[in-house]
Amino acid sequence: MHHPQEPSRNGRSREDLAQATSDILARLRTRAPRIHCITNAVAQNFTANVLLAAGCVPSMTLAPEEIGAFVAGAQGLLVNLGTFDAERREAAEIAVGTAAQKKLPWVLDPVFIERAPPRAAFARQLIGRGPAAVRLNHAEFSALGGGTVTRENAMANARAKHMVVALSGETDLITDGERVAAVANGHALMAKVTAMGCAGSALVTACLAVEPDAFRATVAALVIIGVAGELAAEQSTGPGSFAIAIIDALHNLDGPPLVARAKVS
């Protein structure tokens, strides 16, 4: 059973998705959604600064006594498994429960699950609890039991779990099981900055907080971070200055360069 990309069916041209991305960024600026992040210690500071630059209000607490209240008051939740420990596992259980109650969108970023079986098992369990989107690379997709990395397998997984699958790579593949988009924005320096992927997943969460169509929200987030990366690379002399320039670029980004530079197909 194949579900190839059919432009007539998903009804999204490049122009539609680029314009939607511009609209979603504008909504981030005006609504300033609160995004709660359970993320690894390496990524917390950079992720918070990326969310602030995009117009959001980040929070990061992990304490079981209060994470429920923080998530209940937020508009989106990120669960990143980059440092997998008892504290974050407990935090994730509570936070995902609150998100379900409040019908908040949440995103799973199963970092490095191919490196340790307990992490992969926990990720599989979380997938069963209904994330709006999962963002992962090819090795993580396979470790999650997704099978060989193909467009068809990504679509089948998205359909089976009723979620958006965003496969990162040279070109990102985004699918909700029916629609498929490829996003080719970005720059090689993005792979040389720690937590860049984690921050990208936080931005997916942010876009889900202001756009009910999870497919469009995910495409928008990946275009936004990719275009910011391209703009930042023009100002950078290496990964250190790049990491700073991408925050500036995100902060200064508005619709026209997004529409002009979006590489979505």
Added chain:
Amino acid sequence: MHHPQEPSRNGRSREDLAQATSDILARLRTRAPRIHCITNAVAQNFTANVLLAAGCVPSMTLAPEEIGAFVAGAQGLLVNLGTFDAERREAAEIAVGTAAQKKLPWVLDPVFIERAPPRAAFARQLIGRGPAAVRLNHAEFSALGGGTVTRENAMANARAKHMVVALSGETDLITDGERVAAVANGHALMAKVTAMGCAGSALVTACLAVEPDAFRATVAALVIIGVAGELAAEQSTGPGSFAIAIIDALHNLDGPPLVARAKVS
């Protein structure tokens, strides 16, 4: 019972406070006080770099076995509630006890207490243990039971608890219950960098370590970080480059620009 600001009574003109600020910064450079910080994971790195740029020696351990020794060897203690967890609560109990024994000044920064009741309750308990200063925004002031945010309420709280209250906002209000100062230095980009407020509170702690008058120390810290922010903004193209430039500005700051730029009234 009103305690309006009376220049004749608090004996502080703008020039006096600006010069005191310059003197306090010079003392930070020569004395290099050790400042122990219990702070949230998002803020640790930036806070340490701000303290180093100001001339201090930061430490950050939370381990119950050794935090007493670290605080006993320090000249000031910061307790920031930005990530409120069992480890940090236990660390705070021990550290505040050691600070009391050693008569060290300590500062409470009750981040986000309006978002979760247990955090607010813990903050109220800590207030009872005698911080030299508490630094908080308007929402946090109300959550702490301070009542409506007015100058009179801030003064009443400061007087009742024998501490300096530093209310952050467009203009910062600092009072010890008798004296009141308003500090208008700073830049809008400061709100777009995570941990900027936390680092400001660390700088309050640093100034308390070298200046026995807690009111003057707190004013000095907020002028120093505000002027550094103004200088940084002139070199920045967004919040990423701003966060870097403010570290450089703090490192390079000396008396004359402080005296020239201080907006204290």
Added chain:
Amino acid sequence: MHHPQEPSRNGRSREDLAQATSDILARLRTRAPRIHCITNAVAQNFTANVLLAAGCVPSMTLAPEEIGAFVAGAQGLLVNLGTFDAERREAAEIAVGTAAQKKLPWVLDPVFIERAPPRAAFARQLIGRGPAAVRLNHAEFSALGGGTVTRENAMANARAKHMVVALSGETDLITDGERVAAVANGHALMAKVTAMGCAGSALVTACLAVEPDAFRATVAALVIIGVAGELAAEQSTGPGSFAIAIIDALHNLDGPPLVARAKVS
């Protein structure tokens, strides 16, 4: 029993060590070793970015369920005691055990052990478990029971424990008990950036992962970070911009400037 540096015996001229450093950096670029770091929360982000800039793949998990798997899949292990807590002590026990089984080189960085006795005791116990190298400053050397800081004492310690001792200071002293080198590269701003020393120790680990001679690997790492620091200082206006510029410099560094600038004797 004296073991003075004997050029004829250690067979290392400045040119030999400078060329070895260049070769080791080239190997980092081509082999991209996985380096697992148990390090303090203040240092995690900067350390990861330094390792990425040098061409390595960092990981940082502390969870007991999976740290064994991460270390088993890595080519080097760093144990930094900068935030000494129960979680990291347990992580270190497991990780060092795995490193021994897999015959992986590991490095101990006993940060601030002079400030708290329990930390010093734990460091002494870890020394007994066979690190390839220990990197520490003068206060830490004394706290570790190394005696007065002299070249002879450093050599005696290195010989007794079959490890490389790298004493940081204005000039770094590196010895394996037989050979001794002094590395004079670096810049004063390195002391004004938090986690710079921690990141340097991570780079020692990285070089050990691609060079079996622990003495040459350690010298190489300290020359590399020192030269990167010198290049960064030329682009910097303070410690903020310096911390960014050193990441760029590491990323862009190759053999010729290393060979030209290495100050090894």
